[in-house]
Amino acid sequence: MRPRIGYLIPCTIALALAIDAGTRLIPIDLFAFRAWEALIVAHAPTGPFEPDRVYANPLTYGDLARAPRYAALRQHHFEYFSTDAWGFRNTPQAAAGPVRWLLIGDSFGVSSGVRDADTLASQLARWSGERTYNASSYLPLPVNDIRFTSERVGAQGGLVIYEYMERQFLPGAGAGVDMRVFTSGPPRPARSAGERLRVLGKEATVSRLGILAGWGRDAIAARLGSPSLDGGASQPGELPTAGAELANGATMLFFTGDVEVTRDPAREIPPDYLIWLRDELRKAHLELAVLIAPTKYQVYGPLVRTPGAPRPSDAPLRRLADALNARGVFAVDVTDALRRQAAADLARHEYVYFLDDTHWNERGIETAARTFVDARRRAGRTGRHSSDGDRRARLARVDRASTMNRADR
Amino acid sequence: VLFNSFVFLYLFLPITYFVFWRLTSRNARYVWLAVTGYVFYAFWNPKFCLLMAFSTLVSYTAGLGFLRWQDVGRRRLCLVVPIVVDLSLLAFFKYFNFALETVRWIGGQAHVTVPIEPIDIVLPVGISFYTFHTITYIVDGYRGVITPTRNLFEFACYVSLFCQLVAGPIVRFRQIEGDLDRIDTAARGAMRDSAWSFFALGLIKKVLIADTIASLIDPLLAHPRSLPTLTAWGCALGYTFQLYFDFSGYSDMAVGLGRLFGLRLPQNFASPYKARNPSDFWRRWHISLSSMLRDYLYIPLGGNRGGETRAHRNILITMLLGGLWHGAHWTFVAWGGYHAALLSLHRLTARAWLRVPTPLQVAATFVLAVVGWVLFRAESFTRASDWLHAMFSWRASDAASPALWMAILVAAIVSFALPNTFELSHDWRPLPALALTALFSAAIFVMYAGHQSPFLYFQF
Numbered sequence: 001m002r003p004r005i006g007y008l009i010p011c012t013i014a015l016a017l018a019i020d021a022g023t024r025l026i027p028i029d030l031f032a033f034r035a036w037e038a039l040i041v042a043h044a045p046t047g048p049f050e051p052d053r054v055y056a057n058p059l060t061y062g063d064l065a066r067a068p069r070y071a072a073l074r075q076h077h078f079e080y081f082s083t084d085a086w087g088f089r090n091t092p093q094a095a096a097g098p099v100r101w102l103l104i105g106d107s108f109g110v111s112s113g114v115r116d117a118d119t120l121a122s123q124l125a126r127w128s129g130e131r132t133y134n135a136s137s138y139l140p141l142p143v144n145d146i147r148f149t150s151e152r153v154g155a156q157g158g159l160v161i162y163e164y165m166e167r168q169f170l171p172g173a174g175a176g177v178d179m180r181v182f183t184s185g186p187p188r189p190a191r192s193a194g195e196r197l198r199v200l201g202k203e204a205t206v207s208r209l210g211i212l213a214g215w216g217r218d219a220i221a222a223r224l225g226s227p228s229l230d231g232g233a234s235q236p237g238e239l240p241t242a243g244a245e246l247a248n249g250a251t252m253l254f255f256t257g258d259v260e261v262t263r264d265p266a267r268e269i270p271p272d273y274l275i276w277l278r279d280e281l282r283k284a285h286l287e288l289a290v291l292i293a294p295t296k297y298q299v300y301g302p303l304v305r306t307p308g309a310p311r312p313s314d315a316p317l318r319r320l321a322d323a324l325n326a327r328g329v330f331a332v333d334v335t336d337a338l339r340r341q342a343a344a345d346l347a348r349h350e351y352v353y354f355l356d357d358t359h360w361n362e363r364g365i366e367t368a369a370r371t372f373v374d375a376r377r378r379a380g381r382t383g384r385h386s387s388d389g390d391r392r393a394r395l396a397r398v399d400r401a402s403t404m405n406r407a408d409r
Numbered sequence: 410v411l412f413n414s415f416v417f418l419y420l421f422l423p424i425t426y427f428v429f430w431r432l433t434s435r436n437a438r439y440v441w442l443a444v445t446g447y448v449f450y451a452f453w454n455p456k457f458c459l460l461m462a463f464s465t466l467v468s469y470t471a472g473l474g475f476l477r478w479q480d481v482g483r484r485r486l487c488l489v490v491p492i493v494v495d496l497s498l499l500a501f502f503k504y505f506n507f508a509l510e511t512v513r514w515i516g517g518q519a520h521v522t523v524p525i526e527p528i529d530i531v532l533p534v535g536i537s538f539y540t541f542h543t544i545t546y547i548v549d550g551y552r553g554v555i556t557p558t559r560n561l562f563e564f565a566c567y568v569s570l571f572c573q574l575v576a577g578p579i580v581r582f583r584q585i586e587g588d589l590d591r592i593d594t595a596a597r598g599a600m601r602d603s604a605w606s607f608f609a610l611g612l613i614k615k616v617l618i619a620d621t622i623a624s625l626i627d628p629l630l631a632h633p634r635s636l637p638t639l640t641a642w643g644c645a646l647g648y649t650f651q652l653y654f655d656f657s658g659y660s661d662m663a664v665g666l667g668r669l670f671g672l673r674l675p676q677n678f679a680s681p682y683k684a685r686n687p688s689d690f691w692r693r694w695h696i697s698l699s700s701m702l703r704d705y706l707y708i709p710l711g712g713n714r715g716g717e718t719r720a721h722r723n724i725l726i727t728m729l730l731g732g733l734w735h736g737a738h739w740t741f742v743a744w745g746g747y748h749a750a751l752l753s754l755h756r757l758t759a760r761a762w763l764r765v766p767t768p769l770q771v772a773a774t775f776v777l778a779v780v781g782w783v784l785f786r787a788e789s790f791t792r793a794s795d796w797l798h799a800m801f802s803w804r805a806s807d808a809a810s811p812a813l814w815m816a817i818l819v820a821a822i823v824s825f826a827l828p829n830t831f832e833l834s835h836d837w838r839p840l841p842a843l844a845l846t847a848l849f850s851a852a853i854f855v856m857y858a859g860h861q862s863p864f865l866y867f868q869f
Contacts, residue, residue: 005837006601008846009609016853017419213857 016209023208025200031211034060035081036112040138042202045183047087048110048137050199052190055081060113062357064241064253068215068222073243073251075356080115085187086152089134091116098154101125101132102286104146105163108293109136111365113354118362120163120291123369128376136163142176143280148184150286157285161372162274166295166317167261170269173276244306248346252304255358258295262312269316271323278329289381290324290331291372292317293360296353299338303346330381337371338364412662413616413856421449422666425571429670435593439562442670446569450535457533461569464498467491468543469564472557475550488551492544499540502532507737535575537734541701542568546582548705555583563589572666576659578677578697588672595671603835607665609849610830614658616852618820622651625813630786634795637806641799643813648786649779650820653681656695661830680829682778685770686762687751690778702731720756725749735785740793744784751777 032038035055044051061074084090089110103109103121111119111134121134133153135141140162141149150156164170188195240256261267278288294317301312314335324331341363342352352364360368411417425445432438447458467490474487500508506527516523546567550557558564567589573580588595626647629640636644660677667674677697684690691699710723725746732745755762762770783800787793837845 003839003842004602005609005835005842005845006598006605008842009605009849012846012850012853013418016850016857020415020857207857210857210859213854214859216854217858 020207020209023212024204024206026208028203028206028208029055029057031206031208033057033066034063034113035079036063036107036110039081039083041206042199044087044187046185046187047083047182049083049087049089051083051085051087051187051195053083055079062113062253062354062359064255064358065356067241068218070241070243070253070356071222073253073356075354077113077354078115079113082116085190086185087182087187089116089119089136090121099131099133100155100158101128101130101161102146102150102153102155102158103132103134103136103161103163104140104149105136105161105291105293106139106165106168107136108165108359109134109140109163111136112359113357114362114365118365120365120369123362123366124161124373127369127373130159132161137181139168140164141181142179143277144177144180145182146281146286147284148180150284152185155286159287159289160281162277162288162290163293164274164290164320165293166298167257170271170273172270173272175273177280244304244309246300246346247303247305248349250349250355252296252300252351252353252355253357254297254300255295258297258358259301259310259312262295262298262301262314263310265313265315267316269320271320271327271329274324274329274331275327278327288329289372289376290321290329291368292321292331292333292335293368294333294335294338296358296360298335299342299353299364302339303342330376330379332372332375334368334371337367341367412659412666413612413852415856416452421445421571426669430597433593436560436562438592439560439566439589442571443562443565443569446566446571446574449571450569450574453534454531457536460498460533460536461539462565464495464539464543465565465568467494468547468568469561471547472550472564473559475557476559484551488547491547495540495543495547499536502530502536504733504737506530511739538577538579539568539574541579541698542573542582545579545701545705549581549583555586558582570667570672572663572670572672573674576656576663577695578660578663578674579701580674580697581701584675585667585672592671600668600671600673602837604665604668606833606835606837606845607661607668607830609665609845610833611658611661611663611665612852613845613848614654614661614823616658616855617848618816618823619651619653619655619658620855622647622654622813622816622820625810625816626651629810630796633787633792633799636796636799637804638799638802639806640810641796643810643817644796645779645783645800646817646821647813649682649775649782650817650824652782652785653678653824654820657830664830676831678829679831680824682775682824683771684774684778685767686759686774687748687755687777690774691748691752698731698734702727706730717756721753724752724756728752740784740787740790743790744781747781747784751781 028041029038034057038055039049039053042050057079059076060079061076064070065074081089082091084092101121101124103124105120109120111121116122119134121132121136124130125132133149133155135146135149135153146160150158150160188198242254242256242259243251244254246252274288274290281288294314295312298312298314298317301309314333317333317335321331321333338352338360345351345363350363351361352367353360425441429438429441432441447461450461451458471487471491475484478484478487509523509525509527513523513525546555546557546564549555558567567580567582567585570580626644629636629644630648633641633644657678664674664676675697677695679693679696681690681693684693707723707727710726711719712723713720728745728749729742730745732741732743732748735741735744765773780797780800783796784793787796
């Protein structure tokens, strides 16, 4: 029979629809290069990620190297990412509560790209001996979510650590006072039919065929010779990326937004919101501390030897820390510590941020956590379990939990 | 919802199509097409459906007035009132801020402060098109060219027909009146091949050619001042073909969709870059608009009657308003003025022009059109000036883009060497049919890769 265009075209549309619909049932993990993308699609109403999930990927790599033209710069490593029943990144041990420290932050607080035992919350716990609940999300939670979460995990009277990353926008005092990002729960049992259907439905909204087509497009674009380290020419959904050569000869990728944000020494980061938040949390008998995290370019900019690369300025971060401390908000800027560690490690080709990612790695997280805990200790604000014996006992428990977590893998 | 979106392809179109052919009565089909037109429109902003419904009712009522009254006074009232209403809506939504900014600028030059601030107005998508649909209906009704319909469903179907609703072609009622009358007896399979062929060719033109060129030139045009000469020409040529394949692709899809429902929409493009002179260009480019400007503006102004000076004046007024129709910006007016100058110049030199060899006529007309598109594309006169300066002052190229020149070459071959979609028989042999299907599949693949973009003419 002669093929007629009047049938071929609608059949093509129907076939594309069938393939698209069919492939949406394939597990999304197969299409994600790291946990973040895989777990936010079906995030719980109560938290930022899919609840009660473990994502393990032995070949994850950085967000900046997602485009095929940066494939040669990918640093493959292992990522193990667990979420609790509420959808926050916590191991079952950390979520078991009660806790004394509550970490709220963004993807740096979530600690994208590292294993559960190496997250900022895990390392704060390890270095302080305080059980720390990781309530980090896409952005730090507003005050009502913090209050609710602190009650939920039994952290009343404890410490809220606000991880502020240099690129974050800080709103004015009173922002989000009437807001709740997540619902109060209780969380649905992960194995219930309703929850499974919800997750399936949410994940089905992502077209796997679209992802495959995007890969194909990227591969073609890479073959057509798109410039590789020009800081531009990004495809939809891809971070604008620039590559630079470090003093040890290694190529490091940077998010161009990070380069931009660190250029202006006169940039003002208003402390008003954090001061207001401190006052609000005090009403709930919670103490606020701020951990100021620099962008990758803030740390590695001074070590870049690419001609014409702009020098980053940490003056805005220092001013923020000073302003907060002057107003009685305990704040630690970990920029200096990270810069020192980065410079010391450079000759050994060790780093505190992933070469191919916007985020810090376990070494950088450890440096930040240790710097923060040391500063707390020097200020005599180590928390309830401040005696050495107590701390040793808690450290041992946390380490056991981390070991169990590693054994799980 | 866009024709090149999955919501349209997988949901809207199949439902509209299958329900339409399940219905048998004429009114049921009118109602269904009108309802789907409003649903299609509501994807952008449901509130503006009321505006379209209001415009429809006003024009329908005027049509009833023409049927009822024969005296000149009342007929003129039925002509003027709805046109004033329609144009007022268009003027407010599309040109209010433009006029205000112009007045403020003039005031600023004269050191006079105009104490009115621009207001936040959302431009209803497609208002320029459906306003012209209703105006042509009213004028044709007044002139007695058509017999206005008494059937509100038929008229609502004509105005809100989804395939021509937001970016044309500007279909006159008389052009589809016959098909609308026979809508209940249309045979489902009669135009199936040509319908899907038009649709596939349109999608291929839009997704594979226009969008590919756009992705290559848009980053370059962010800084036209720094463009090397060849790249500046590459961008101008690229935009020339992007606009053509984008809009003619949309028009082809609209024609194909109309045929799926038994409605034959008119041709909107007839290989415009094969034109031999500016007049010929406007007989081939956006035909539904240019013929409308001719019939409803140029000729009523006096056309060629009344001597050469009046003819040039009429050309200038028509083209300036035609430019303004495309957008509330002085660059569009300047583009209209540029084409008015070309048309007048051709009018003055028509005999000498005929002695020029045909390939040179085509090449010169093409280059003149290319230069005009710079004004059309640039966001401001400064950018247009930078771009033109880059084109006409030599600066060596350091990074020629082979992909852009390859895309331009393909587009040029299709534009100059192949027949346009209305010249094809659409009775494809097996091998070409399979090749067309393969290209259509590639377009779907590109759509999946996230390259869906709005059609350029939606903004007008």
